[in-house]
Amino acid sequence: MTAPAGSLLVARDLRKAYGPTTALDGAEFSIHPGEVVAVMGPSGSGKSTLLHCLAGIVTPDSGSITYDGREVTAMSDAERSALRRSAFGFVFQFGQLVPELTCVENVALPLRLSGSSRKEAERTALAWMERLEVDDLRKKRPGEVSGGQGQRVAVARSLVTNPRVVFADEPTGALDSFNGERVMELLTDAARSANTAVVLVTHEARVAAYSDREIVVRDGRSRDMERVV
Amino acid sequence: MSIGHTLLGLLESGPRHGYDLKRAFDEKFGHDRPLHYGQVYSTMSRLLKNGLVEVDGIEAGGGPERKRYAITEAGITDVERWLATPEKPEPYLQSTLYTKVVLALLTHRDAADILDGQRSEHLRSMRILTDRKRKGDLADQLICDHALFHLEADLRWLELTAARLDKLREAVAR
Incomplete structure (x- = not known):
């Protein structure tokens, strides 16, 4: 596959096996800045492994991943960690907020880890919480807010460092459809206006409908539907 | 659903008589709505006119129901296009x-x-x-x-x- 010009993150011929189980078998991927791409496919098709490889969390057995022209698979662990902290944001299905911290402290956490002062980090965090309509929860702890609210706090945290790519793995999987769609609307609006790309793993069509295009993963191989149809 | 395309698709595995086609259709897709003979023959004559099938053989003494139909190259292309759209x-x-x-x-x-x-x-x-x-x-x-x-x-x-x-x-x- 030739990646379209201007791609921010490109993966070619990714292969990954866990013991005898092949998770990825020549998967391909590309995304532009500000683009929302849904990764769909049945359970066990390899879509989460693809996301983990793209995000530099898992190293593929072979194949190449380039982010902004740099080969991610050739980076050291420290370089990859730095890339994840500075350029990537993450939203998962659940269990991602630190229960002992307040919501604003949770959102500010990535900035604090990168060395920002508490005051400065929390000011930026609050601006994102306003955007995600959860600023009134700033002093509450994750245990005191609803699932939908908690997920919006998590989205605010994923965006607080102004990442170039947000990786969202079933971000609405634990929510009812009303709250799930509100999270998708706020996430994609915020990402598009900040020109942040979103890699969205989902099995729900209504969630995928918030994307610009989809790729389908089956048996570890990907299919870019826009370039096929 | 396109009966014409379905009958064409059934013909891809080999030539059949109109009666066989109806039986194969009813068995696979008819369920609670079997095809009428009239539908089969009117559909086949349209397909024949459009060059998507040809008569592969006629049994002696036969009326129209004795014709054996075979799919043509144009017919295969037509099924292919229908399935892909x-x-x-x-x-x-x-x-x-x-x-x-x-x-x-x-x-x-x-x-x-x-x-x-x-x-x-x-x-x-x-x-x-x-x-x-x-x-x-x-x-x-x-x-x-x-x-x-x-x-x-x-x-x-x-x-x-x-x-x-x-x-x-x-x-x-x-």
Whole structure:
């Protein structure tokens, strides 16, 4: 596959096996800045492994991943960690907020880890919480807010460092459809206006409908539907 | 559902008489709505006129029902095109989609490809509705939601079918 010009993150011929189980078998991927791409496919098709490889969390057995022209698979662990902290944001299905911290402290956490002062980090965090309509929860702890609210706090945290790519793995999987769609609307609006790309793993069509295009993963191989149809 | 394309698809595995075609259709797709003989013969004469089938042989003493039909190259291309073209997303598509999937399996084509193409077509419609919903008032949102839920139901059927393709392949081969 030739990646379209201007791609921010490109993966070619990714292969990954866990013991005898092949998770990825020549998967391909590309995304532009500000683009929302849904990764769909049945359970066990390899879509989460693809996301983990793209995000530099898992190293593929072979194949190449380039982010902004740099080969991610050739980076050291420290370089990859730095890339994840500075350029990537993450939203998962659940269990991602630190229960002992307040919501604003949770959102500010990535900035604090990168060395920002508490005051400065929390000011930026609050601006994102306003955007995600959860600023009134700033002093509450994750245990005191609803699932939908908690997920919006998590989205605010994923965006607080102004990442170039947000990786969202079933971000609405634990929510009812009303709250799930509100999270998708706020996430994609915020990402598009900040020109942040979103890699969205989902099995729900209504969630995928918030994307610009989809790729389908089956048996570890990907299919870019826009370039096929 | 296109009866013409379905009969053409059934002919791909080999020439058949009109009666055999009707029986194969009823067995695979007819369920509660078997074909009338009249439908079979009017469809076959249209296909013959359009060059999509040809008469492979006529049994002695036979009326029209004794003709044996064979699919032509143009007929195969026509089936190919029909199978490859996703249906316009709308409620109650299942019977057409089901027919396409079974025919693809019968003719050793990639049925998963058909399902992928259809998913993509449905998502295209769902994106348009989702966008309209985001920009619209409450009435727009409710109208779009209704359409979205119906499309979603189609897609859930599609995912379930995709997961059962191997079993379906075995079943249709019997």
